[in-house]
Amino acid sequence: MKAYVDCYPCFLRQALEAARMATDDEGIHRRVLQHVAALIAEFPPEATPVEMGEGIHRAVREMSASPDPYREVKRESNDLALSLYPELREMVKGSPDPLLTAIKIAAAGNVADFGANPGFDLERSVREALAHDLVGSDFPLFRSRLREARRILYVGDNAGEIVFDKILVEEMVGRGAEVTFVVRGGPVLNDATSEDARYVGMDEFAEVITSGTLSPGTALRNADPAFLDRFNGADLVLAKGQGNYEGLSDEPGPLFFLLTVKCAVVARDLGVRIGERVLRAQRDRGRGGGGRRSGSE
Amino acid sequence: MKAYVDCYPCFLRQALEAARMATDDEGIHRRVLQHVAALIAEFPPEATPVEMGEGIHRAVREMSASPDPYREVKRESNDLALSLYPELREMVKGSPDPLLTAIKIAAAGNVADFGANPGFDLERSVREALAHDLVGSDFPLFRSRLREARRILYVGDNAGEIVFDKILVEEMVGRGAEVTFVVRGGPVLNDATSEDARYVGMDEFAEVITSGTLSPGTALRNADPAFLDRFNGADLVLAKGQGNYEGLSDEPGPLFFLLTVKCAVVARDLGVRIGERVLRAQRDRGRGGGGRRSGSE
Numbered sequence: 001m002k003a004y005v006d007c008y009p010c011f012l013r014q015a016l017e018a019a020r021m022a023t024d025d026e027g028i029h030r031r032v033l034q035h036v037a038a039l040i041a042e043f044p045p046e047a048t049p050v051e052m053g054e055g056i057h058r059a060v061r062e063m064s065a066s067p068d069p070y071r072e073v074k075r076e077s078n079d080l081a082l083s084l085y086p087e088l089r090e091m092v093k094g095s096p097d098p099l100l101t102a103i104k105i106a107a108a109g110n111v112a113d114f115g116a117n118p119g120f121d122l123e124r125s126v127r128e129a130l131a132h133d134l135v136g137s138d139f140p141l142f143r144s145r146l147r148e149a150r151r152i153l154y155v156g157d158n159a160g161e162i163v164f165d166k167i168l169v170e171e172m173v174g175r176g177a178e179v180t181f182v183v184r185g186g187p188v189l190n191d192a193t194s195e196d197a198r199y200v201g202m203d204e205f206a207e208v209i210t211s212g213t214l215s216p217g218t219a220l221r222n223a224d225p226a227f228l229d230r231f232n233g234a235d236l237v238l239a240k241g242q243g244n245y246e247g248l249s250d251e252p253g254p255l256f257f258l259l260t261v262k263c264a265v266v267a268r269d270l271g272v273r274i275g276e277r278v279l280r281a282q283r284d285r286g287r288g289g290g291g292r293r294s295g296s297e
Numbered sequence: 298m299k300a301y302v303d304c305y306p307c308f309l310r311q312a313l314e315a316a317r318m319a320t321d322d323e324g325i326h327r328r329v330l331q332h333v334a335a336l337i338a339e340f341p342p343e344a345t346p347v348e349m350g351e352g353i354h355r356a357v358r359e360m361s362a363s364p365d366p367y368r369e370v371k372r373e374s375n376d377l378a379l380s381l382y383p384e385l386r387e388m389v390k391g392s393p394d395p396l397l398t399a400i401k402i403a404a405a406g407n408v409a410d411f412g413a414n415p416g417f418d419l420e421r422s423v424r425e426a427l428a429h430d431l432v433g434s435d436f437p438l439f440r441s442r443l444r445e446a447r448r449i450l451y452v453g454d455n456a457g458e459i460v461f462d463k464i465l466v467e468e469m470v471g472r473g474a475e476v477t478f479v480v481r482g483g484p485v486l487n488d489a490t491s492e493d494a495r496y497v498g499m500d501e502f503a504e505v506i507t508s509g510t511l512s513p514g515t516a517l518r519n520a521d522p523a524f525l526d527r528f529n530g531a532d533l534v535l536a537k538g539q540g541n542y543e544g545l546s547d548e549p550g551p552l553f554f555l556l557t558v559k560c561a562v563v564a565r566d567l568g569v570r571i572g573e574r575v576l577r578a579q580r581d582r583g584r585g586g587g588g589r590r591s592g593s594e
Contacts, residue, residue, distance in 0.1 A: 005313055005323070008330045012306035012337075026302070030342060033305045040309075040334035045327060 001249045003049045004265045008040050011052050018060040018189065022069035035059045049265075050217035050247040057188045057216060068187035070159075077160025077190065078199050080122060081109065088126070088167050099143060102171040103258065104129045107277040109164025110157060110241050110260045135272050138281040142256055146172065149235035154206065155182040155218050155248075157241030157259075162192040163200045165240060173205050180230050181206040182218065189216040191243070217243025220251060242266050255282035298546045300346045301562045305337050308349050315357040315486065319366035332356045346562075347514035347544040354485045354513060365484035367456075374457025374487065375496050377419060378406065385423070385464050396440060399468040400555065401426045404574040406461025407454060407538050407557045432569050435578040439553055443469065446532035451503065452479040452515050452545075454538030454556075459489040460497045462537065470502050477527050478503040479515065486513040488540070514540025517548060539563050552579035 012033055019032040039055050061067055088105055095101035108129030111122075146152075152172055156162050162183075169179050181202050184191045197208040212224025218239065220228060231237060237255045239248050245257045245266065257280045261267045267274050309330055316329040336352050358364055385402055392398035405426030408419075443449075449469055453459050459480075466476050478499050481488045494505040509521025515536065517525060528534060534552045536545050542554045542563065554577045558564045564571050 005326050005330050008334065009306045009309035009313065012309060016302055016306065029302050033302050034338050034340065037305065037334045037337035041331050041338060043331070 001048060001246045001266070001269050002046055003043065003052060004268075006265050007049050007052070008043075010263065010265075011040055011049075011056060012036060014053070015056045015060065018057060018069060019064065021073070022060050022064035022066040025064070028064050032059050032063050035063065048217075048219060048246050050215045050219050050243055053216040053243065054188070054214055058214065061187070070187070070190040073190050074159035074192075074196060075199075077158070078163065078196060081160045081163035082200060084122065084126070085163055085167070088164070089170075091130070092167060092171060099146070099171055099175075100139060101130065102168040103139070103142075103279060104134065104277070106161075106164050106168040106240070107134065107258055107260060107279070109161035110258070110277075111161075129277055132277070134279045135276045136278055136280050138256065138279050141281050142279060145236050145254060145256075146175065146177070149177055149254075151230075151233060151235050152177045152179045153182065153230050153234035153237045154179050155211070155237065155239040155244050156192045156197075157244060158190050159192045159196045160190075161240070162196050162202060166200060166202050166205065169202065169205045179206040180234075181208050182227065182230075183208060183210050184214065184216075185210045185212045185224070186214050188214045191216055215243070215247065217241075217245075217247040219247035245270075249282075251282070253282060256280065257282070298345060298543045298563070298566050299343055300340065300349060301565075303562050304346050304349070305340075307560065307562075308337055308346075308353060309333055311350070312353045312357065315354060315366060316361065318370070319357050319361035319363040322361070325361050329356050329360050332360065345514075345516060345543050347512045347516050347540055350513040350540065351485070351511055355511065358484070367487040368484070370487050371456035371489075371493060372496075374455070375460065375493055378457045378460035379497060381419065381423070382460055382464070385461070386467075388427070389464055389468060396443070396468055396472075397436060398427065399465040400436070400439075400576060401431065401574070403458075403461050403465040403537070404431065404555055404557060404576070406458035407555070407574075408458075426574055429574070431576045432573045433575055433577050435553065435576050438578050439576060442533050442551060442553075443472065443474070446474055446551075448527075448530060448532050449474045449476045450479065450527050450531035450534045451476055452508070452534065452536040452541050453489045453494075454541060455487050456489045456493045457487075458537070459493050459499060463497060463499050463502065466499065466502045476503040477531075478505050479524065479527075480505060480507050481511065481513075482507045482509045482521070483511050485511045488513055512540070512544065514538075514542075514544040516544035542567075546579075548579070550579060553577065554579070 015032055015036040019029045036056050036059060060069060092098045092102045105126060108126045111125055154169060156165055172179050183193050183197050187193060194208060194210060197203060202208055209227060211218045211227050213222050235254060237253055239257050241259050242262055245259055260277050261272055261274055264274060270278060272278055312329055312333040316326045333353050333356060357366060389395045389399045405423045408422055451466060453462055469476050480490050480494050484490060491505060491507060494500060499505055506524060508515045508524050510519050532551060534550055536554050538556050539559055542556055557574050558569055558571055567575060569575055
């Protein structure tokens with residue numbers, strides 16, 4: 001998905017949020033924002049939000065001399081999610097449709113403010129996700145593709161959320177699939193890294209690799225060759241979250257997106273509403289591109 | 298009030314809103330935003346939001362070849378407000394405290410989306426303003442200063458709102474004051490111009506002059522000498538709205554601000570909450586500057 005002009009104000013908003021996470025120095029906040037403004041001024045129309053995200057968070061890390069501003073937030077998110085893990089596992093095991101329940105739980109984990117917002121009620125978010133259908137009608141297709149798939153590439157998104165992903169990965173592995181779980185190449189925003197994967201025990205069920213980039217989303221253009229091999233060789237790719245949707249929505253492949261929609265731009269691109277949880281199969285590239293379609297199905 | 302970093306994302310948001318008002322051409326929207334981003338990248342830390350506003354709206358006018366993008370919105374706002382005018386006048390005449398009622402009505406007129414938002418209920422906004430006290434305790438001081446004042450400079454803000462201002466101007470003139478009403482030097486945003494002042498009949502009660510600038514707010518630095526003479530010679534200056542607060546909040550003088558607070562940055566600067574209607578006397582410049590103080594009084 002290319003960046004819309006509506007993304008431009010949001011780039012500065014994200015930069016400010018990240019700069020404040022990294023340091024209390026208001027002079028640095030200003031310098032980060034002015035640097036990002038200069039990036040926006042030269043931003044190519046065909047570029048994606050993921051590319052800008054990489055520039056934003058690089059600027060924050062370098063200008064604040066803070067290599068991992070969200071480290072504490074990520075740890076808290078993982079701990080919070082791990083505290084729910086046994087209960088979530090039981091929910092899946094006791095469910096009449098464990099795969100669907102696991103997918104809804106994984107979607108519920110894709111929420112903003114996971115650990116950072118003290119008022120956020122994760123358990124309530126899970127209950128809501130379980131009580132509502134996923135938007136779209138792609139679950140039957142996903143189930144049937146999963147039945148035939150052996151090699152699954154699961155592209156993760158955030159720390160904390162990765163515990164919820166582990167639930168779905170276990171469910172897939174229990175059905176005979178081999179799962180490779182993808183994390184970012186290093187600290188960017190609150191995105192899950194190899195350290196988070198180890199911390200939550202993802203490696204018990206899946207091989208963990210990195211995309212090789214420090215983007216808050218995955219794009220093929222600058223990804224590691226090893227990641228590209230896995231992407232091209234996978235029978236099924238499941239990409240979590242907005243960042244991965246933004247980076248991969250124009251790619252071909254046996255690709256599904258699972259996300260909670262957090263912004264008006266992605267909502268419009270997907271044809272859904274903000275806050276909805278979506279499982280969306282990649283569309284035939286010949287039919288218009290960008291995954292854009294009406295939300296009525 | 299200098300610009301805070303929180304203003305930077307908002308500059309791009311304002312630019313996008315204005316660009317969309319001026320044209321449907323998405324290429325122009327993008328060029329306007331990238332131009333404004335370049336301005337932000339070079340924005341001096343001591344500059345005010347009013348200065349950026351001037352640059353934003355100049356870029357929109359020039360790049361869209363639309364000299365007055367809000368012309369239609371301003372006309373609709375004026376017509377809507379004029380339709381309420383007789384009723385508002387009666388409210389003031391029938392009130393036990395006509396001056397206070399007129400001030401509350403003028404504050405109620407200082408609202409966003411006056412004519413542009415079809416869902417906006419202006420009459421309800423007036424009822425709410427009349428039902429609530431103005432924030433702060435500066436009305437008694439204003440009443441007493443007004444009693445002694447002969448030459449009043451009333452710095453207007455938006456079209457539509459100017460009809461509400463006319464109610465207060467009439468009330469002041471009825472108490473023996475001479476009022477000079479200030480409009481912008483030309484079309485910028487939905488701000489009132491000489492054309493609007495004539496359209497609503499402000500010139501029946503006040504001499505109308507312009508600030509001489511195309512900023513969406515008034516700052517002394519680049520104002521007309523004729524305006525500066527009036528500003529310096531006034532016994533009392535009443536400045537309406539956020540733009541005039543942003544431009545004049547650090548100036549000395551027998552200065553009062555009357556506004557509905559619309560953004561978090563101005564709310565913080567004033568020590569009040571978004572949506573509150575404020576009448577605030579300029580503070581002694583020796584006591585900290587910027588008009589900043591707690592909202593508890």
